[in-house]
């Protein structure tokens with residue numbers, strides 16, 4: 346089966362998916378991040394992650410930093426360049442997103458840019 350062409354361009358997006366509050370970090374993701382930064386898994390866990398728990402099953406997620414566009418965004422996001430700083434070591438969930446050839450947010454932002462006649466317009470999500 347031929348892969349569908351990718352219909353989104355992350356370089357033209359301010360990184361909306363990186364602003365999701367819950368970006369899961371599995372054990373393998375944490376080991377990859379620890380290796381990338383030459384830290385122990387425990388150090389990387391403390392420094393880069395925290396636990397989210399809304400149903401008694403704690404989930405390890407990425408810590409955030411402040412962001413002028415979305416208010417808050419992944420701590421690994423470069424808020425000036427608008428890109429991931431750990432691309433090679435990013436968690437699996439970041440690699441999988443948006444799980445297909447299309448990104449709903451990208452289509453939304455392109456639609457708004459066209460209608461505002463402004464190629465750099467950033468609508469509030």
Ligand code: SF4
Pocket residue numbers: 353354355358359360361362363442443448449450451
């Ligand atoms: S929201 Fe879509 S277009 Fe924007 S960075 Fe994420 S995957 Fe790329």
Ligand code: SF4
Pocket residue numbers: 362363364368407419420421422423428429430431432435436439
């Ligand atoms: S690790 Fe990179 S791709 Fe994943 S949310 Fe953070 S900045 Fe985005």
